[in-house]
Amino acid sequence: MAxxxxxxxxxxxxxxxxxxxxxxxxxxxxxxxxxGDFVAxxxxxxxxxxxxxxxxxxxDRPDSGVVRVEGRDGETLSEDERSxxxxxxxxxxxxxxxxxxxxxxxxxxxxxxxxTGASAAVRRERSQQLLASVGLADKLAVRPDLLSGGQxxxxxxxxxxxxxxxxxxxxxPTANLDSRTAEDILDLMRAINAERGVAxxxxxxxxxxxxxxxxxxxxxxxxxxxxxxA
Amino acid sequence: xxxxxLACRNLVRQRxxxxxxxxxxxxxxxxxxxxxxxxxxSFEGLKEGTxxxxxxxxxxxxxxxxxxxxxxxxxxxxxxxxxxxxxxxDPGVAxxxxxxxxxxxxxxxxxxVPFLGVGVDPGPEAAATFAPELIVAGRYxxxxxxxxxxLGTGLAAALNVKPGQRVTMLATTPDxxxxxxxGIVAGLADVRIKELNDRYVAAGVGLVxxxxxxxxxxxKLVVFLKPGSNESRTADAIAKSIEAAGYPVVVRHxxxxxxxxxxxxxxxxxxxxxxxxxxxxxxILSAAIVMTMAVxxxxxxxxxxxxxGTRPSGILRMFLVEGVVIALSGCVAGTVSLWSVFYRSAPExxxxxxxx
Numbered sequence: 231m232a233x234x235x236x237x238x239x240x241x242x243x244x245x246x247x248x249x250x251x252x253x254x255x256x257x258x259x260x261x262x263x264x265x266g267d268f269v270a271x272x273x274x275x276x277x278x279x280x281x282x283x284x285x286x287x288x289x290d291r292p293d294s295g296v297v298r299v300e301g302r303d304g305e306t307l308s309e310d311e312r313s314x315x316x317x318x319x320x321x322x323x324x325x326x327x328x329x330x331x332x333x334x335x336x337x338x339x340x341x342x343x344x345x346t347g348a349s350a351a352v353r354r355e356r357s358q359q360l361l362a363s364v365g366l367a368d369k370l371a372v373r374p375d376l377l378s379g380g381q382x383x384x385x386x387x388x389x390x391x392x393x394x395x396x397x398x399x400x401x402x403p404t405a406n407l408d409s410r411t412a413e414d415i416l417d418l419m420r421a422i423n424a425e426r427g428v429a430x431x432x433x434x435x436x437x438x439x440x441x442x443x444x445x446x447x448x449x450x451x452x453x454x455x456x457x458x459x460a
Numbered sequence: 461x462x463x464x465x466l467a468c469r470n471l472v473r474q475r476x477x478x479x480x481x482x483x484x485x486x487x488x489x490x491x492x493x494x495x496x497x498x499x500x501x502s503f504e505g506l507k508e509g510t511x512x513x514x515x516x517x518x519x520x521x522x523x524x525x526x527x528x529x530x531x532x533x534x535x536x537x538x539x540x541x542x543x544x545x546x547x548x549x550d551p552g553v554a555x556x557x558x559x560x561x562x563x564x565x566x567x568x569x570x571x572x573v574p575f576l577g578v579g580v581d582p583g584p585e586a587a588a589t590f591a592p593e594l595i596v597a598g599r600y601x602x603x604x605x606x607x608x609x610x611l612g613t614g615l616a617a618a619l620n621v622k623p624g625q626r627v628t629m630l631a632t633t634p635d636x637x638x639x640x641x642x643g644i645v646a647g648l649a650d651v652r653i654k655e656l657n658d659r660y661v662a663a664g665v666g667l668v669x670x671x672x673x674x675x676x677x678x679x680k681l682v683v684f685l686k687p688g689s690n691e692s693r694t695a696d697a698i699a700k701s702i703e704a705a706g707y708p709v710v711v712r713h714x715x716x717x718x719x720x721x722x723x724x725x726x727x728x729x730x731x732x733x734x735x736x737x738x739x740x741x742x743x744i745l746s747a748a749i750v751m752t753m754a755v756x757x758x759x760x761x762x763x764x765x766x767x768x769g770t771r772p773s774g775i776l777r778m779f780l781v782e783g784v785v786i787a788l789s790g791c792v793a794g795t796v797s798l799w800s801v802f803y804r805s806a807p808e809x810x811x812x813x814x815x816x
Binding site for chain 1 (some may be wrong): 466469470472474672720760761763764765766767768769770773774
């Protein structure tokens with residue numbers, strides 16, 4: 231029996247207005263991500279990977295179609311409820327790391343926990359554990375601008391795991407890293423996937439990421455053209 | 461990490477913009493506080509000047525309200541000494557000054573000039589009003605005034621008299637006959653309004669009573685209150701006690717007598733209100749532009765915060781706290797600037813407004 235879907239999209243469509251014309255970014259996509267998945271969403275630039283990731287992660291709303299998160303229809307949720315769902319069930323890792331520049335590594339990881347009302351002691355202890363687990367135990371007080379690209383992405387991964395998510399969305403997580411560092415990051419994500427059961431969904435056109443995925447979904451012109459287990 | 465600490469770190473990070481914003485608020489606050497202080501002091505000066513001229517209250521015959529006398533002391537208060545004692549007995553009253561308003565001709569023999577005169581009790585008048593400060597040559601009246609007179613500088617020039625010289629005053633008495641007395645010019649006064657300077661005469665009530673043959677009758681009693689006295693309560697008490705003493709009078713407040721006070725106040729409020737509104741709009745627009753730029757430049761940060769679960773209200777709160785920190789910093793800096801730069805340049809009190 232297949233694992234129940236964490237996120238399930240049915241007939242998703244999203245288009246953008248560009249001047250006088252309307253450009254479809256995602257067209258009728260149906261997709262399900264299950265617990266423990268390690269999925270690469272690949273396709274050329276402009277194929278709709280990031281748009282689909284934003285829709286599945288409740289960062290954007292579709293023109294039509296439904297996104298269900300653990301059975302709850304995202305469209306019926308208020309903005310606050312969608313925010314809370316992202317905070318509690320999702321993690322996000324971005325191509326440009328997107329750490330908060332005025333916070334130290336530890337504070338960046340602790341920030342999502344502060345949104346849940348966790349005490350300072352709990353935040354400190356858990357963020358130190360998470361940073362240690364990504365190999366940055368000695369960088370707790372360091373600001374992002376003093377970290378290397380790989381270190382910043384590790385902090386971003388630790389932050390994504392702060393509230394114990396079921397699913398981490400990673401948008402081109404290796405695009406700004408050299409190949410060696412990219413491999414290290416992917417190893418780390420695989421380990422987290424294996425040890426914690428956290429599902430990962432990558433938007434990528436990096437062959438390395440695709441090669442490490444257990445499932446590859448290919449997008450072309452906003453539509454899924456293949457969905458295969460690797 | 462508290463919202464305040466996060467706001468402070470963000471402001472330090474965007475140092476140049478924060479300084480610019482704080483400078484805008486500082487300037488706006490300082491300008492607004494300075495203008496507000498200037499207005500408040502102007503109004504206070506105007507009020508004090510007016511009260512020093514007309515008193516806090518005036519006790520006048522009921523018939524004098526809204527009417528001009530056709531003959532001298534037509535609406536006078538007889539037996540002024542008793543009336544003055546009744547008014548002065550109120551615990552809120554500091555001093556009661558008799559005044560006689562009269563008109564006539566001043567002459568040195570070769571030339572005659574019409575004048576507007578006022579008979580006063582020199583000692584209390586000097587203590588309670590600006591009168592001695594208006595003297596530009598000679599001295600103000602002393603004692604009971606004797607035969608001394610003070611002339612406006614314009615009138616003295618027209619008569620070509622100086623302190624120490626004699627001047628004859630002619631006036632019509634209440635019964636319609638003509639009378640004259642000689643006075644000695646004690647001093648010259650600049651009453652700050654040219655038209656009045658050309659006609660101004662002040663003399664002791666004794667000399668004026670002799671001129672007008674008016675005995676103990678005066679035009680009005682000018683009442684000055686003790687500091688902290690309640691004006692309305694004291695006015696009511698005086699009205700009751702003086703009516704009980706048999707005087708058909710009314711007690712008028714200084715605002716009723718300072719005919720231009722409210723107009724001047726409205727004019728000032730209009731001018732400063734307009735300038736203030738322009739200032740507020742400039743400051744708000746400047747702040748809005750800088751804040752909009754700050755938000756626009758932090759779109760990615762906002763997107764990240766939203767992605768990791770910050771509610772829209774949390775984002776709003778973050779920028780609001782930054783705005784509040786900027787506003788408070790600007791206000792503190794503005795206050796310090798005002799104290800260090802503008803404190804010594806407080807405006808002088810305005811001259812008293814024209815009054816009845």
